[in-house]
Amino acid sequence: MxxxxxxxxxxxxxxxxxxxxxxxxxxxxxxxxxxxxxxxxxxxxxxxxxxxxxxxxxxxxxxxxxxxxxxxxxxxxxxxxxxxxxxxxxxxxxxxxxxxxxxxxxxxxxxxxxxxxxxxxxxxxxxxxLLFEPWEIETKQGDPYRVFTPFWKNALAQWRLRPLWEASARLPSPDQAGAPDGRHLDAIVPETRPDWDAGFWDEATPGEAGARARLQAFLAHGLEGYAQARDRMAVDGTSRLSAHLHFGEVSVQRVAAAVLAAEVPAPDRERFLAELGWREFAHHVMHHYPHVVDQDLDPRMADFRWARPLRTTLDAWERGRTGVPIIDAGMRQLWQTGWMHNRVRMIVASWVTKHLRLHWRHGARWFWDTLVDADLANNTQGWQWAAGTGADAAPYFRVFNPVSQAMKFDPQGEYIARWLPELAALPLPARFAPWEHPDLLRRLAPRYPRQPQVDLAQGRAAALEAFAALRAGREG
CATH class of the missing domain: 3.40.50.620 (HUPs)
Structure with missing residues (x-):
């Protein structure tokens, strides 16, 4: 043979x-x-x-x-x-x-x-x-897409599920070909220092069997109601399949086929498939505009007045010590589990690129090193979306308010309390914005920062002022 x-x-x-x-x-x-x-x-x-x-x-x-x-x-x-x-x-x-x-x-x-x-x-x-090769979907003019909705509409019109394939229970042995032994896993990817990643594996099992189990759990308990639950930080309302998909432990075709076959309300099914669509779109953009992994897709942002990154500022953000509970909860979740809820990722990215006015590369680099699902297309395009510099991006003048976002998507403060146990004793209003309740903060959470890294109103105003200056420079 x-x-x-x-x-x-x-x-x-x-x-x-x-x-x-x-x-x-x-x-x-x-x-x-x-x-x-x-x-x-x-x-x-x-x-x-x-x-x-x-x-x-x-x-x-x-x-x-x-x-x-x-x-x-x-x-x-x-x-x-x-x-x-x-x-x-x-x-x-x-x-x-x-x-x-x-x-x-x-x-x-x-x-x-x-x-x-x-x-x-x-x-x-x-x-x-992928469901589609990045070059298979194009506009009527033969160009790549830069906006998600028409991209996904075109993709859905062309989509045909491919047959799934199961590997045989027995495979030919490489010994028949005289293959060498190879090297031990420890020599390929050395083991991390003791307990550094221990928290990663409480809710995640790498490998094909773990991916299949996670898919089945999501189909049974998470897909129905997904359209609303996906944004609720304190519940298990997302698929948690991102790392499994990134490492190819389950095919996106198998995931899509299972979701299409599920007996759940159409809005839940369509919302989840659209999330797969965003994954496709990110790869489409990266293929056609390869510079986006390091540079802004929107060239108009090249002259934006980003703030100078201070190590103390980045350290506080990376360690979950910004003084803004929803930001710090997300950063603590990331450090302890290697994963962060998607809604929190958007809030965190908005904080870094708008309130702190730091270039998205600083955030993308930290996520790249700390996320188990770090995917170059999704990571860099997600950060560019939040920064207002990428394809189909949120406009730069859209600035997430982390307090109102937390109140809307973590209304009982459960997510904050889980990842910031030092704030669990605070009543709800104080748990979202503890600096507004200095007496409670001093008495019940004495080690938590007294003030945010930057005043929320002042940070937003500075971001909008910088954007206005950019526009004025272009139009002048």
Missing amino acids: GVALVWFRDDLRLDDHPALRAALDRGLVPVPVYIHAPDEEGAWAPGAASDAWRRRSLAALAEALAQRGSRLLMLHGPSLGTLQALAALTGAEAVLWNRRYEPHIEARDTRIKRQLRQAGLHAESFNGS
């Missing part, structure tokens, strides 16, 4: 895996290989939280392959040289993988594909991550 290297990347599953399926359909012995080469990812090498998740996901994939009679070869880069050496050792005739869409990785993979083909190997990539 012939041999194919199946190069696993951010597709750490077996079911609905196009590259693995292609190898098996062609009668080839698949040699599953993972190559750890973070230095090839440019300025956006994986952060610490991502690596913590990846380590457990790789272990789960290795176990799943072993149960099927196969095994995962875990190796270090460089990717091209490693693939070439492994192909020569095993006599592989093909190298198959599922595509990634980060600009630096796209360019690298293009070079790898070209050089493998020049060496006489069959090199082929597949869509294993």
